[in-house]
Amino acid sequence: MDGYELDDLDIVTTEKSYATSEMTSEEIYTMLGCDVFNEE
């Protein structure tokens, strides 16, 4: 069989453990490239 199985995947199986949901708003801000909107 080709490819991968579910257990091989890095996709988490519980909703809680998404990497992004652990991120702070500041981290998301930077990740989205919003630093260009920074102000004095």
Next chain:
Amino acid sequence: MYLMKNKKILDIIEQSKKKHSNKNALFLEKYIKYYELPVRENYILYESFCGQGIIDNPYALFKSFMKRNDFKEFVHIWVVDNFEEKWFQILEYSKYSNIRFVSYGSDEYLLYLSTAKYLINNCTFPTYFIKKDEQVYVNTWHGIAFKCLGYDVPNSRLTLGNTIRNFLSADYMLSANEHMTNVYLNGYKLDGIYNGTIIEEGQPRNDLSYTNRKYVIDKLKSFGVEIDTGKKIILYAPTWSGTLSSPKMIDYDKVLNLVDKNKYQVLYKSHHVNYSKKKIHIPSAMDTNELLSICDVLITDYSSIAYDFMQLGKPVIYYMPDHEEYKKTQGTYFEWECNVAYNLQTLKVYLNHIEELTVTPLPSVICSDKILSMIIDGIDGKRIKCKNDKIKLLFYVGDFKPNGVTTSFMSLANSIDYNKFDVSLIALNKKEPLYVKTINDINPNVRVLCRAGTYAQTLLEECAKDITLELGIGTDELDKLLPREMYKREFKRCFGLSNFDKLINFTGYSPFYSYLFINADGEKIIWQHNDMILDRERNIKGYKPLYVPLSAVFSTYKYYDKLISASEEVMKINIRNFSNIPIERFYYAHNTLDFNRIKKLALRESDVSINKDKINFINNGRLSPAKNQRTLIHAFNKFSEINPQCELYIVGDGELKDELEQIAGKHVHLVGFKSNPFNLMKECDYFIFPSLYEGQGISLLEARVLGLPIVVSDLPKMKGIFLPDKIAQYNINGFSEECILNGLNACLNGEVLSYPFNAEKYNLESYMEFEKAICE
């Protein structure tokens, strides 16, 4: 210099994070993670009725695949909703390492739904499913339609969302015959926008009607159903009816009691909601066609199972006690001609004379192997492409609240040349009675595509979406932030393989739909129903509700090919206000007018009784500052003190309702919103329209159709709908009480007269403007 993060953006992200923390949003995000994985060539996912069993057309194709030489080269995945109930079948295939079972909605389900090359379903995948270009989706459907389906069912337009989007996503639809192909093309309105292929070669499940008898009896035993081999078998299988939330329950005992149980064994096959674990009840996991192979007589009503049984050359009794009601609520494409029982007494007669029942045999069609080869190997067969040369329009018209935009579209939909245009409309999945009624009232030629379910997005996408909804995409930095992939996925989720020549954002007020359209293929057209800058500034009790959404919409204008105003005057204002948009992109088209409907509705009796001995004025419009009803009421209070024979009726609802009720004198009557204001308007003597601003002035046109003398603000923007003759309308030169009083007095002085209006000519000219604007 130290730079701080932008607080507004941080706040939006914080809110987005909160929204995104609910279970549904996280589940959908998970789906997207799987969706991003590559497709696997030799994987096939089969699903019947959301995993109710290893049954129906997908099962027949699967059995066919098992006979192929390359069977072992593929991984076959079956979706099941309940492993315990299906243990017999899971056990049956346990020796095959390339056959797997996944639970409906599980992680494994999402994985295979997103990565299997072939997807075979006899019903619909969930609302979040998006077919990938590399996948081959085969929708087999389940049966030949006897009862009406799709848009042929009365008032069904908002109930078909997920079914239609599944069909539009399918590369192949299976059709048993020409009738079923027509049901797809016309009943489901796929003709014109379905870009897949209809394979008209038969129903694979009919192959299962010739299954080995012992195998079937053993299988039934595994489900707890013992077959008495000394008796003939009668199967009672009524169709499912009712609604998903309120299915119709069948009293099968009444039928059971009519049967001679010494000669016959009765089995009952119902929709799963009627299923109970009694010995005569066949569980949904049992394939119906396999079951038919051991049955001698079938009792059904409107179910397509009759066609399957007729292929076996055995008798069918049609027991339809609710026939009249069913015809009204669902409808049928045909009428059965023999063995029809509308009551238990007749049914009893048929059951007492089973040997004498009329048999109407149909030719049997064995087709699974061929259909499978057509899909997998690309062999020849009857393939139907449903394409026409019409110009395909997709409209978004908002939430169909009672306002000018809604009226404008309803009229336009009755004026469009449907020989030239194929018209689809995005509808929202709303249940409010007024919304449902309005949608069902739209011209039947319009294909209503109800946006079922919601879109999947990652947290980052949701944050970027919310930031751009709030701040627009007016700068390069904000433009870069727009989650274009998310919008593209959403378009694909809603409309599958379909494409449209022109995407018409007919409201022009929704940033979400503006973003959705600018990220889709096709000419992009947006309507400007008003002086848009003035609209954005509309102030209601110190708040400008349209400021943020309209600012975002304005920022998308640069991506629109055409911006169409409601009149030439409004267009000129919009050209001035949006000088960054090339002038050649601006067009105008007056609102069409459904004058026949207006005249027809005016003949109905009004629920507001008025004294016809008095002089009655009427105003019709949203109760808002723009309509200037506050000043009108103050003026009329004074006017009626001197002229107590005069009354004012104000039709409409809105944010000023409470305030206007407080100031209304005894001669002013706020009668609320009326879906039919025309009968009351017709009873009145004068139409008064002192608006501060208007984009469309549809009410004024309606008053003209009804022949009312008109008093109206002298707004430059309305000049397009003023008639050139000065006496065609009395213009108020200003918005003050005094100006309005002048208009009212002019009426009493006989200076305001009814003026002939050729509505048909007006409508034709307006429609030609529409065609010119969108086609030029």
